Amino acid sequence: ATLRLNHNNPPEHPVHISMQIMADRVAELTDGDVKIRIYPNGQLGTQRESMELVQNCSLEMARSNASELEAFEESYSALNLPYIFQSEEHFNDVITGEIGADILNASSEQGFRGVAFYTEGARSFYGDRAINSPADLKGMKVRVQPSPSAIRMVELLGGNPTPISWGELYSALQQGVVDGAENNPTALTTARHGEVAKHFSLDEHTMIPSVVVISSCAYDALTDEQRTALRQAALESMEAHRKSWNAASDAAIEEAQKELGVTVHTVEKAPFVEAVLPMHEEVAAKSEKLADLIARIKAAVN
Amino acid sequence: MRSTVDSTLKCALVLIFSILVVCVVWQVVSRFILGTPSTTTDELARFLFMWLALIGGAYTLGQGRHLAIDLLTLQLSGKRKLLSELVILGVVGLFCAIVMVYGGGQLVAKTLASGQVTPSLQIPMGYVYGAIPFAGLVMIYYCLSFALDLGSGESKQADEPAFGPLD
Amino acid sequence: MASAALLLFGAFGLLTAIGVPIAFAIGAAAAITFLLFMDFNQSVFIVAQQMASGLDSFTLLAIPFFILAGNIMNRGGIAMRLIAFAKVLGGRLPGALAHCNVLANMMFGSISGSAVAAAAAVGGVMSPLQKKEGYDPAYSAAVNIASCPTGLLIPPSATLIVYSLITGGTSIAALFVAGYLPGILMGLSLMIVAGIIAKKRGYPLAPRSTWQEVFRATADAILPLGLIIIVMGGIISGAFTATEASAIAVVYTLLLALVWYREIGVKDLPSIITESAVTTSIVLLMIGASIAMSRAMAFGDIPFALSDALLSISENPIVILLAINIALLIVGTFMDMTPALLIFTPIFMPVVRDLGMDPVHFGIVMTFNLCIGICTPPVGSALFVGCSVGGTSISAVIRPLLPFYAVLFALLLLVTYVPAISLTLPRLLLGY
Ligand code: NA
Ligand code: NA
Numbered sequence: 001a002t003l004r005l006n007h008n009n010p011p012e013h014p015v016h017i018s019m020q021i022m023a024d025r026v027a028e029l030t031d032g033d034v035k036i037r038i039y040p041n042g043q044l045g046t047q048r049e050s051m052e053l054v055q056n057c058s059l060e061m062a063r064s065n066a067s068e069l070e071a072f073e074e075s076y077s078a079l080n081l082p083y084i085f086q087s088e089e090h091f092n093d094v095i096t097g098e099i100g101a102d103i104l105n106a107s108s109e110q111g112f113r114g115v116a117f118y119t120e121g122a123r124s125f126y127g128d129r130a131i132n133s134p135a136d137l138k139g140m141k142v143r144v145q146p147s148p149s150a151i152r153m154v155e156l157l158g159g160n161p162t163p164i165s166w167g168e169l170y171s172a173l174q175q176g177v178v179d180g181a182e183n184n185p186t187a188l189t190t191a192r193h194g195e196v197a198k199h200f201s202l203d204e205h206t207m208i209p210s211v212v213v214i215s216s217c218a219y220d221a222l223t224d225e226q227r228t229a230l231r232q233a234a235l236e237s238m239e240a241h242r243k244s245w246n247a248a249s250d251a252a253i254e255e256a257q258k259e260l261g262v263t264v265h266t267v268e269k270a271p272f273v274e275a276v277l278p279m280h281e282e283v284a285a286k287s288e289k290l291a292d293l294i295a296r297i298k299a300a301v302n
Numbered sequence: 303m304r305s306t307v308d309s310t311l312k313c314a315l316v317l318i319f320s321i322l323v324v325c326v327v328w329q330v331v332s333r334f335i336l337g338t339p340s341t342t343t344d345e346l347a348r349f350l351f352m353w354l355a356l357i358g359g360a361y362t363l364g365q366g367r368h369l370a371i372d373l374l375t376l377q378l379s380g381k382r383k384l385l386s387e388l389v390i391l392g393v394v395g396l397f398c399a400i401v402m403v404y405g406g407g408q409l410v411a412k413t414l415a416s417g418q419v420t421p422s423l424q425i426p427m428g429y430v431y432g433a434i435p436f437a438g439l440v441m442i443y444y445c446l447s448f449a450l451d452l453g454s455g456e457s458k459q460a461d462e463p464a465f466g467p468l469d
Numbered sequence: 470m471a472s473a474a475l476l477l478f479g480a481f482g483l484l485t486a487i488g489v490p491i492a493f494a495i496g497a498a499a500a501i502t503f504l505l506f507m508d509f510n511q512s513v514f515i516v517a518q519q520m521a522s523g524l525d526s527f528t529l530l531a532i533p534f535f536i537l538a539g540n541i542m543n544r545g546g547i548a549m550r551l552i553a554f555a556k557v558l559g560g561r562l563p564g565a566l567a568h569c570n571v572l573a574n575m576m577f578g579s580i581s582g583s584a585v586a587a588a589a590a591v592g593g594v595m596s597p598l599q600k601k602e603g604y605d606p607a608y609s610a611a612v613n614i615a616s617c618p619t620g621l622l623i624p625p626s627a628t629l630i631v632y633s634l635i636t637g638g639t640s641i642a643a644l645f646v647a648g649y650l651p652g653i654l655m656g657l658s659l660m661i662v663a664g665i666i667a668k669k670r671g672y673p674l675a676p677r678s679t680w681q682e683v684f685r686a687t688a689d690a691i692l693p694l695g696l697i698i699i700v701m702g703g704i705i706s707g708a709f710t711a712t713e714a715s716a717i718a719v720v721y722t723l724l725l726a727l728v729w730y731r732e733i734g735v736k737d738l739p740s741i742i743t744e745s746a747v748t749t750s751i752v753l754l755m756i757g758a759s760i761a762m763s764r765a766m767a768f769g770d771i772p773f774a775l776s777d778a779l780l781s782i783s784e785n786p787i788v789i790l791l792a793i794n795i796a797l798l799i800v801g802t803f804m805d806m807t808p809a810l811l812i813f814t815p816i817f818m819p820v821v822r823d824l825g826m827d828p829v830h831f832g833i834v835m836t837f838n839l840c841i842g843i844c845t846p847p848v849g850s851a852l853f854v855g856c857s858v859g860g861t862s863i864s865a866v867i868r869p870l871l872p873f874y875a876v877l878f879a880l881l882l883l884v885t886y887v888p889a890i891s892l893t894l895p896r897l898l899l900g901y
Contacts, residue, residue: 356521362750405517
């Protein structure tokens with residue numbers, strides 16, 4: 001079977017390269033019986049559209065992220081909480097372990113399943129000024145993704161959350177419609193935000209991974225051996241991705257500093273953590289499933 | 303009957319368009335003047351816009367104002383012209399029935415069943431997509447109504463193409 | 470995939486030929502093509518989804534507002550004052566109003582970054598006035614359509630931002646600066662052609678104005694011109710985004726027409742709004758359906774087949790670049806700009822990189838090429854908007870568009886083979 005996989009990054013993006021590793025590996029493990037064909041740049045639809053197509057069996061696979069998937073399966077909101085992960089190791093243990101697998105499988109009733117998580121690093125604030133403490137965010141217009149958790153987080157930190165579409169963000173930063181935004185360091189180079197935002201403050205509030213999903217129809221049509229092969233290929237590519245992402249992220253920070261003149265600030269995180277802590281309880285109060293997931297993630301620190 | 307449908311759609315369009323203007327203006331005022339940006343107007347505007355386009359599309363069909371290339375149909379007259387008009391109405395009606403009402407209906411049913419909600423407003427995405435089958439139904443009504451006019455030989459309707467250039 | 474292409478273009482051609490409205494012909498052709506790759510239920514699902522969701526884009530949101538603002542200006546006496554001003558400024562030039570149209574599109578499109586918004590806003594005001602002056606509506610619509618994409622090259626430009634994102638971060642600053650010269654050249658060459666045609670057709674020259682008339686027209690135009698200051702000033706100062714500016718334009722024109730000039734009353738608003746909704750929907754239904762068609766092409770691997778065929782022709786760089794341009798022009802006839810950029814940039818990028826072409830230069834070539842595409846039938850958003858606001862038909866506007874296509878194509882070749890047109894400014898100003 002050929003599985004079509006749609007995503008909205010260019011083919012040079014680390015996530016595309018890692019998905020290609022998964023595709024090659026799954027073909028190898030199944031002697032070419034299962035092929036994955038990747039369509040970059042959202043050729044078959046936006047993230048939301050392709051999720052809807054996956055649920056309707058019109059498309060076999062798609063790459064989305066934990067933030068967008070909140071609208072389709074609530075379990076993903078546990079991963080999007082600020083400072084839910086204590087470290088990169090903690091994050092990796094969760095997404096490669098049993099908790100990650102439980103979240104990936106949680107949506108089988110919604111017509112799709114998760115296949116793989118790919119880290120996209122930690123997201124931080126950047127803009128026209130350094131953000132050394134939550135006090136620096138006071139009155140600052142910060143562009144957020146239109147997700148309730150991103151909005152709530154910026155509110156708790158004292159900033160003014162402002163939804164602006166991704167395509168309009170470069171101009172909005174340049175003209176001062178917003179004072180800042182939040183993303184991982186590669187936004188400075190791949191989206192060229194380093195040309196118009198000169199301060200990047202490493203408060204590293206969230207780690208929101210990319211998620212590859214497969215439609216239930218396509219998954220059900222696979223044999224048990226093929227499913228095992230897909231899982232193995234996914235885990236191997238996740239391992240490769242972790243290294244390539246870190247390299248890409250480090251390269252982005254260096255390029256932003258040297259070529260775009262961005263100043264990178266290291267930040268004392270404790271006051272940020274304290275300010276957003278109420279969110280953990282708010283989200284846990286939504287359902288038992290979420291409360292349980294949050295407790296398990298916190299307990300997974302070693 | 304047709305005039306009732308026309309004027310109902312017209313009211314809906316004026317209402318949606320007005321809310322759309324207020325919505326985007328409020329977005330600017332809340333951010334630039336009040337300093338507390340609205341977090342919902344952006345999404346509301348995008349969804350109202352889809353409704354405006356689709357309901358407007360239905361109303362426009364009722365006015366016979368969708369753009370068509372009329373190079374061939376202009377040459378026709380009499381019975382052939384009538385037949386060509388009926389074929390066009392048939393194609394449009396079938397498209398509306400199959401794609402907009404049936405396909406769009408499935409889209410609405412599935413997005414409602416999967417529980418997908420919009421990110422900011424947290425309203426079911428199925429409501430947003432409801433514009434497609436709704437507009438499709440109205441369009442089918444217009445196609446049937448035009449076809450009946452053609453069949454009963456109302457000469458004015460038969461002379462004027464249902465679709466064509468704007469002036 | 471050959472069968473996919475055949476089915477898609479065959480169905481579309483047949484349906485439009487028998488007179489089915491274009492929006493429905495595109496949608497039906499897309500639905501039929503999807504049947505090759507998925508079952509019936511899935512293919513009608515995806516077309517229905519794209520008809521609504523394809524419209525979920527921030528550049529499109531400006532269309533209804535600028536169309537509404539244009540209609541308010543026409544009915545509220547604002548456009549009339551602007552035109553009196555334009556006539557005393559350029560009345561002695563053949564086709565003065567056409568030149569106004571091009572210049573306004575360059576300014577407006579530059580700031581709004583959207584070709585369709587420019588065509589709607591400028592064409593909505595200019596075409597009734599041109600009609601009053603005895604210009605053929607098809608000619609004025611052609612001028613408006615051909616010149617509205619200039620703002621996609623003159624910065625800021627949402628299109629160039631999209632290109633930068635697709636190519637993994639080509640410098641937006643460099644792309645912006647690189648767009649100035651090609652964009653301005655495009656506007657100027659269109660003005661030359663428009664002037665020649667106007668002279669040939671003997672469009673009226675205004676009598677020489679007296680100083681008193683000049684003063685009066687200027688004084689009358691101050692408030693209407695305030696719109697430009699508010700819209701452009703607001704965007705540049707960061708008060709609002711280009712999309713939001715469209716709604717601000719509605720409020721400003723409404724206040725002017727309703728409160729200051731009092732040429733319309735609240736009772737006139739429903740008909741103005743309905744009229745604007747109709748124009749908006751004509752365009753948006755076609756755009757939504759053409760997004761579905763682009764998806765059908767992507768599912769059918771039509772883009773790859775097309776580019777493979779063209780690139781196998783030769784190994785000569787000059788021929789390859791010509792082949793790429795021709796491929797994009799063909800694509801542009803059927804596909805809207807953004808999907809064409811999204812699909813073809815990654816296909817052609819490795820090829821031109823091997824030829825040693827600069828990514829900034831290629832971005833400008835691609836954008837320039839697809840600017841022509843949005844003006845060509847059967848599928849072109851600028852063409853759709855231009856015909857709708859200009860009150861003319863697609864078949865009528867083709868003939869007057871031909872000379873403009875010719876000059877745009879010549880300029881496209883110049884921009885392709887002379888990198889300096891694009892790269893001199895970024896090198897001088899940014900050290901690119
Ligand atoms: Na521009
Ligand atoms: Na075209």
